[in-house]
Each structure stands twice: as structure tokens, then as C-alpha cells.
Amino acid sequence: MRKPIIAGNWKMNKTLAEAKEFTLAVKDAIPSKDVVDSVIGSPALFLAPMNCKRKDSELQLAAQNCFWENEGAYTGETSPAALADMGIEYVIIGHSERREYFHETDEEINKKAKAIFANGMTPILCCGETLETYEAGKTAEWIEGQITADLKDLSAEQVSSMVIAYEPIWAIGTGKSADANIADEICGVVRKTVEKLYGNEVAEKVRIQYGGSVKPENIAEYMAKENVDGALVGGASLQPDSFLALLSAVK
Numbered sequence: 001m002r003k004p005i006i007a008g009n010w011k012m013n014k015t016l017a018e019a020k021e022f023t024l025a026v027k028d029a030i031p032s033k034d035v036v037d038s039v040i041g042s043p044a045l046f047l048a049p050m051n052c053k054r055k056d057s058e059l060q061l062a063a064q065n066c067f068w069e070n071e072g073a074y075t076g077e078t079s080p081a082a083l084a085d086m087g088i089e090y091v092i093i094g095h096s097e098r099r100e101y102f103h104e105t106d107e108e109i110n111k112k113a114k115a116i117f118a119n120g121m122t123p124i125l126c127c128g129e130t131l132e133t134y135e136a137g138k139t140a141e142w143i144e145g146q147i148t149a150d151l152k153d154l155s156a157e158q159v160s161s162m163v164i165a166y167e168p169i170w171a172i173g174t175g176k177s178a179d180a181n182i183a184d185e186i187c188g189v190v191r192k193t194v195e196k197l198y199g200n201e202v203a204e205k206v207r208i209q210y211g212g213s214v215k216p217e218n219i220a221e222y223m224a225k226e227n228v229d230g231a232l233v234g235g236a237s238l239q240p241d242s243f244l245a246l247l248s249a250v251k
């Protein structure tokens with residue numbers, strides 16, 4: 001039985017005051033980690049203050065990106081070693097916005113995954129296709145290609161413990177969520193790809209999220225599906241009430 005994982009991805013939203021206020025508003029209402037992993041991926045700027053404010057809470061934190069080296073002359077980058085040292089649990093990598101606007105490649109995403117594991121954190125690896133690919137009926141082969149490249153040379157143990165988020169680009173921030181059956185089918189493609197690369201035991205352990213216009217009103221439909229173990233949520237994770245409502249739907 002895979003433990004559900006609900007992760008908010010705040011993207012580039014909120015001020016410091018708003019991030020602290022959110023943390024204080026939710027920290028005592030987060031369900032037990034034994035039941036569900038509840039994660040907020042905040043801008044890197046707010047991770048340290050949120051880390052202080054979440055003390056004694058079940059709330060976990062994610063960075064939205066990091067570099068693959070731990071230190072050095074890499075102006076503007078975030079060190080995975082520094083994130084781990086602060087106690088940050090997860091790093092989101094390969095989000096379609098980073099692939100599109102910052103031209104991140106599968107090779108770079110793979111290096112980041114290795115660095116995140118080397119520092120004892122868990123990657124949340126995103127994959128997903130454009131509307132064009134979806135309409136051409138090429139989603140499955142696209143997803144298989146991304147996953148195969150992004151997981152290159154990771155161990156079976158690492159892949160068992162990680163999280164993969166399927167986020168169709170056409171469903172992100174559009175209000176046009178993928179039908180739960182489609183989400184289940186493509187999350188199933190992710191699982192089959194893992195099975196092909198690492199075998200059945202690893203494929204049964206890896207946790208797969210759906211992301212794209214998930215809200216409190218529709219999350220239960222996704223969570224009811226066999227291959228969906230959680231959600232990666234943008235807009236609906238920004239307000240405390242809405243984030244807590246997402247968690248209540250699964251606990």
C-alpha cells in the first residue's frame with residue numbers, strides 16, 4: 001500500500017509575510033505523516049523562515065528546483081547540500097515551466113535527481129506532454145522517453161523511494177483538468193515504464209502524482225484511481241483553507 005503524497009507547488013507566488021502566515025495557519029492542522037505526506041514547495045527564499053515556523057508540525061517542505069553541484073562558482077543557483085542541511089525533505093525537478101522557460105534538459109534533470117539523492121532528500125520528478133503531443137496520440141511514448149532519460153543510472157532503491165508527477169502541460173493552470181481516467185492511464189504508463197526499467201517490485205513502490213488543475217472539489221476522483229498516489233497542486237495550494245481541504249480529501 002503506497003502512502004498518499006499531496007504537494008503544493010507555489011511557483012513564484014507570495015511574499016515572506018504571506019508565506020509565514022500560511023505556515024502558521026496550517027501547521028497544527030496537518031494530518032499525521034503516518035497517513036499522508038503533506039508538502040509545500042515554496043520559493044527558495046521562504047524555505048528557511050517556513051522551516052522555523054513549521055516546528056513540531058507534520059508539514060513537510062520542498063524546494064522547486066536546485067543545482068546538481070553542492071557548492072562553487074554557480075551564481076544564482078541553490079545548493080542541494082544547503083537545502084538538506086536545513087532539513088528540507090523534497091525537491092521538485094523537471095517541472096514543465098522549467099523545461100520550457102529555462103530550457104532544462106533531461107540530462108540536467110537526471111544530474112539534479114542524483115544530487116538530491118546524494119544529499120538524502122527525495123526528488124519529485126515531473127513529466128508531461130504538450131497539447132499537440134496529446135492530440136497526436138503520442139503521450140505514452142513521450143512520457144516513456146522522458147522518464148527513461150530522467151531516471152538514467154538511478155538505483156532501484158532510489159527509484160522505489162521517489163515521487164513522479166504526471167502533469168499534462170495542457171492541464172496546468174488552465175482549469176482544464178485531465179479526466180481522472182486519463183490521469184490514471186498515463187500514471188499507469190509511468191508505472192509500466194518504471195517496471196520495464198527496474199522490475200515489478202520497484203514499480204509497485206514508486207509513488208505517482210497527478211497534477212494539473214487539481215482542487216478540493218476534484219481531488220477525490222483522482223485519488224480513487226489505482227495508479228494515482230497523490231497530487232501536485234499549484235493554484236489550489238496557495239490558500240490555507242484550500243490546502244487543508246485537499247489533505248482532508250485523502251486522510
Ligand code: 13P
Binds near residue numbers: 213233235236
Ligand atoms: P495548477 O494546479 O495551478 O494547474 O498547477 C499545476 C502544477 O503545475 C503543479 O506543479
